[in-house]
Amino acid sequence: MRALTWHGKHDVRVDTVPDPEIINPRDAIIRITSTAICGSDLHLYDGYIPTMKAGDILGHEFMGEVVETGARSTLKKGQRVVVPFVIACGSCYFCGKHQYSACDNSNPADNQDISEELWGHPASGLFGYSHMTGGYPGGQAEYVRVPFSDVGPIVIPDGIDDEKVLFLSDILPTGWMAAENADIEPGDTVAVWGCGPVGLFAVQSAFLMGAARVIAIDHFPNRLALAKKFGAEILNYEDSKVYDALMEMTGGIGPDAVIDAVGLESHGLFADNVLDQIKATAFLGTERPHVLRQAIIACRKGGRVSVPGVYGGFVDKFPMGAFMEKGLTMKTGQTHVQHYLPGLLNAIVEGKIDTTFLISHRMALEDAPHGYDIFKNKQDEVTKVVLKPGLAKAA
Amino acid sequence: MTETTTTAGSGGRDDAPRSAARSAEPTADQKARGETALTAITLTINRTPADVYAFWRNFANLAPAMENVASIAVKDDRTSHWIVNAPGGGTVEWDAIVTEDVPGALIAWSSAEGADISNSGRVEFRDAGERGTFVSATIAYDPPAGIIGKLVAKLTQKEPAIQQRRDLRRIKQLLETGEIATSSPPNPAPKA
Numbered sequence: 001m002r003a004l005t006w007h008g009k010h011d012v013r014v015d016t017v018p019d020p021e022i023i024n025p026r027d028a029i030i031r032i033t034s035t036a037i038c039g040s041d042l043h044l045y046d047g048y049i050p051t052m053k054a055g056d057i058l059g060h061e062f063m064g065e066v067v068e069t070g071a072r073s074t075l076k077k078g079q080r081v082v083v084p085f086v087i088a089c090g091s092c093y094f095c096g097k098h099q100y101s102a103c104d105n106s107n108p109a110d111n112q113d114i115s116e117e118l119w120g121h122p123a124s125g126l127f128g129y130s131h132m133t134g135g136y137p138g139g140q141a142e143y144v145r146v147p148f149s150d151v152g153p154i155v156i157p158d159g160i161d162d163e164k165v166l167f168l169s170d171i172l173p174t175g176w177m178a179a180e181n182a183d184i185e186p187g188d189t190v191a192v193w194g195c196g197p198v199g200l201f202a203v204q205s206a207f208l209m210g211a212a213r214v215i216a217i218d219h220f221p222n223r224l225a226l227a228k229k230f231g232a233e234i235l236n237y238e239d240s241k242v243y244d245a246l247m248e249m250t251g252g253i254g255p256d257a258v259i260d261a262v263g264l265e266s267h268g269l270f271a272d273n274v275l276d277q278i279k280a281t282a283f284l285g286t287e288r289p290h291v292l293r294q295a296i297i298a299c300r301k302g303g304r305v306s307v308p309g310v311y312g313g314f315v316d317k318f319p320m321g322a323f324m325e326k327g328l329t330m331k332t333g334q335t336h337v338q339h340y341l342p343g344l345l346n347a348i349v350e351g352k353i354d355t356t357f358l359i360s361h362r363m364a365l366e367d368a369p370h371g372y373d374i375f376k377n378k379q380d381e382v383t384k385v386v387l388k389p390g391l392a393k394a395a
Numbered sequence: 396m397t398e399t400t401t402t403a404g405s406g407g408r409d410d411a412p413r414s415a416a417r418s419a420e421p422t423a424d425q426k427a428r429g430e431t432a433l434t435a436i437t438l439t440i441n442r443t444p445a446d447v448y449a450f451w452r453n454f455a456n457l458a459p460a461m462e463n464v465a466s467i468a469v470k471d472d473r474t475s476h477w478i479v480n481a482p483g484g485g486t487v488e489w490d491a492i493v494t495e496d497v498p499g500a501l502i503a504w505s506s507a508e509g510a511d512i513s514n515s516g517r518v519e520f521r522d523a524g525e526r527g528t529f530v531s532a533t534i535a536y537d538p539p540a541g542i543i544g545k546l547v548a549k550l551t552q553k554e555p556a557i558q559q560r561r562d563l564r565r566i567k568q569l570l571e572t573g574e575i576a577t578s579s580p581p582n583p584a585p586k587a
Binding site for chain 2 (some may be wrong): 020
């Protein structure tokens with residue numbers, strides 16, 4: 001089959017690779033009909049995530065048709081399903097508590113060592129996201145093997161387009177959980193750093209959870225315009241001082257909750273960020289956490305910090321003093337996708353949440369390397385790239 | 396043989412298990428058998444102690460989860476024959492004899508006379524309520540070729556402490572999910 005494979009920093013190619021096969025009884029094979037490039041794929045593209053190997057198939061946002069099932073899969077051939085990017089067994093203690101992204105069993109035993117050493121506990125398995133999270137081939141391909149297929153995939157009713165439901169795989173539940181982790185109370189003001197897909201879904205979710213005001217922060221005019229469309233007030237950090245603006249807009253109180261939807265590669269020419277970037281390039285520190293620092297400094301006393309943005313290593317100059325002295329609470333984590341799927345699918349069907357506005361580009365799987373390039377380098381106009389394995393290659 | 400390696404204090408000054416001691420020492424019994432290396436690990440398995448014990452007591456069940464084990468043949472109620480792939484190629488073999496057996500709580504074994512590698516171990520099952528069972532496995536062994544053999548094993552990723560942790564995770568996967576999680580394709584050759 002054809003698949004998008006990683007070969008190094010800024011080097012992804014569409015190769016011919018072995019077809020996936022059923023290995024375990026709970027597996028299923030899915031023929032991909034739509035798959036998206038995620039902002040966190042750019043962390044792989046930019047070489048920030050360790051334990052990648054040449055030839056790894058990327059992609060963790062995908063959906064398609066069930067074409068083969070193992071003996072213990074509950075799926076049926078021909079069903080259309082969206083597959084969560086988090087692989088979860090459904091039977092460990094954590095899955096029992098609906099903390100699916102903490103699943104004990106989905107990461108193969110040999111692959112658990114790295115994260116156990118680095119983080120104190122092994123990470124769960126994820127599709128297409130390095131060997132420390134399992135080394136599972138991803139879904140930017142014609143076919144994918146889905147382990148524990150009786151737990152993750154959600155069956156999509158007939159008559160609902162791929163593009164309405166594709167983002168259930170990651171960014172919609174991730175934006176929703178970001179807002180949920182902000183413990184929003186009716187009347188709250190919520191500030192969201194990053195108007196990428198997760199940030200934009202967090203904006204929508206925050207309003208649905210009762211926020212009176214959402215302030216969205218970015219520097220891409222088109223992305224800020226999308227946030228404004230959903231009712232957010234917007235801040236362009238190239239034009240305005242973010243802390244000063246937030247204090248002025250909240251009467252000096254600060255936002256009740258802050259959401260870092262940027263993660264480890266935050267942009268901006270700030271003194272601390274330039275230093276971080278030099279360190280990251282030299283592999284001394286690993287993260288560029290300017291947004292996280294700014295969010296904590298801006299958050300009101302006793303407020304909440306929600307971090308859906310991806311971090312993998314260590315953060316330098318974390319403002320622990322501000323965090324402690326102001327009495328803040330932080331919640332974060334990879335998304336417990338399986339937990340949110342039924343409710344969010346309903347919200348889509350009932351028209352409470354729109355996801356299709358996000359898609360700016362649709363292209364053939366064969367054009368995926370171009371998709372990575374423009375998603376990375378033209379972020380203002382390229383808000384989301386959806387790959388269709390069925391489409392013919394352009395030019 | 397009755398000294399527990401997982402619930403006794405590490406040096407008498409705290410409540411830490413002996414396996415967490417800064418310098419864990421095999422018991423006098425184990426030393427007498429030449430078993431100078433010790434590995435120990437505890438994991439929680441989301442099944443009852445009775446279930447985990449019953450699975451473990453039939454040693455043949457363990458073979459698919461243990462990467463270096465070529466085969467485990469149960470000979471009688473107390474004896475099983477183990478064939479294990481050795482670091483650097485070849486195999487080593489021994490008969491393991493069950494020396495203690497407390498249903499739902501404890502299994503201990505040691506290798507019989509003539510073992511290629513003298514070893515003994517015990518696995519304890521403790522009720523962890525809604526979390527399932529704390530499973531503590533301790534193995535003492537006579538490291539092949541002493542410290543050099545241990546280094547070679549580490550280099551070839553067959554270091555017993557790492558192997559034991561991985562093996563126990565796979566046993567947990569089998570007991571909790573009915574299968575062993577893997578991302579390795581069975582057929583590495585491209586089809587088309």
